[in-house]
Amino acid sequence: MTRFQVITVGRDVQAAERAEAEDFRRAMSERGTLVVNVLSSPGSGKTSLLAATVDQFPASLRCGVLVGDIATDRDARRLASHVPVVQLTTGGACHLEFPLIAAGWRALGEPSLDFLFLENIGNLVCPASHDLGEHLRILLLSTTEGDDKPAKYPKAFRTSHAMVISKIDLLPHVPFDVERAIADARTVREDLRAFPVSVRPPQGLDRWCAYLLEQRERLLNGALCRPNR
């Protein structure tokens, strides 16, 4: 069996992309737009949460969504009755990268927004390694996925500021202990905020939306720290 030689090239291939993401973040800070990158497994409820969040927000707030999928525009069509949205389709790739965000932002018309949400590809692994120029990284963990997931997917939890525990309406039917999940996640990131939430029926959305509004206030006051990776 042929074995190829291992060649190691030392250049950081993501450096240029990270610098562009950093420029984008700075520009959005100056515009007062909080950029929120939302990560989760497939089917944890990212699209439903975003629709419920913008519906819950005061009507005066201006929001936009760039939604990523490997194929189809199903999520964008679901969101389009709630918020201006652009579908980003990766054609196979398992995560969003910054150039697609930049293209999506142009396609959205570069509007003046209070919140720009980036709904990532459903994948708890690879998206954690890519800076999309966001201020805030949010991870959804559905109660149906099991409370043992945080330590099994450490990078996604370690690089997120807050965890939304979604589908708490199903708690009576699934073996999921909210406190255990939070404790497990905090072994990975001690200061992780946690928001147990259900969209149908609505539960916990007030507290979740208050958190987002508070983070935007901090952005406007220059008190939002750089992402800590």
Place this chain on the structure above:
Amino acid sequence: MTRFQVITVGRDVQAAERAEAEDFRRAMSERGTLVVNVLSSPGSGKTSLLAATVDQFPASLRCGVLVGDIATDRDARRLASHVPVVQLTTGGACHLEFPLIAAGWRALGEPSLDFLFLENIGNLVCPASHDLGEHLRILLLSTTEGDDKPAKYPKAFRTSHAMVISKIDLLPHVPFDVERAIADARTVREDLRAFPVSVRPPQGLDRWCAYLLEQRERLLNGALCRPNR
């Protein structure tokens, strides 16, 4: 902003690995061991399904499991009371690759088995691109993930022989239409077999296990086709 030149290298970097996987599949065919690669999102129930499957099998059948995770040995500890198991830990990587299977197989002691199950990393994207030397690729879709997922993750569905629809005990509580999910999956792969299943309480496991036994009979009779990717 510096832009690096795009350099395209034409060599198929997976060719050597695929050839090794092919050799492994042939060797396992000769031993009469059916190798089953199990894919799904995090928390769809791969570990629970495998434990229930080996419990349901006739006691005379010899099974083994190689279980992949990014971090922790939680899944192996869950399985160890049901079946001989080796935990494969990728240390960050989002999918299993063949060299880790070969190492796990050696760590298991290369026993004579009727079934060798490979529980992949919880990820519906990247694992679809890697041949682990399996005869059969199985995809789990949980009823809590939504019936709109197949066309959104086409490669995982297109390269799988059968789909297990897991957690059907939750159907009264979630907006999931089994027939719609199957129809959607069959737009991607027309001949995909479908097995609606619940582990707690047990539902549909008889039919699922009969399918596996039938596939092993086909292997012994030389009637199992090569994976069709």
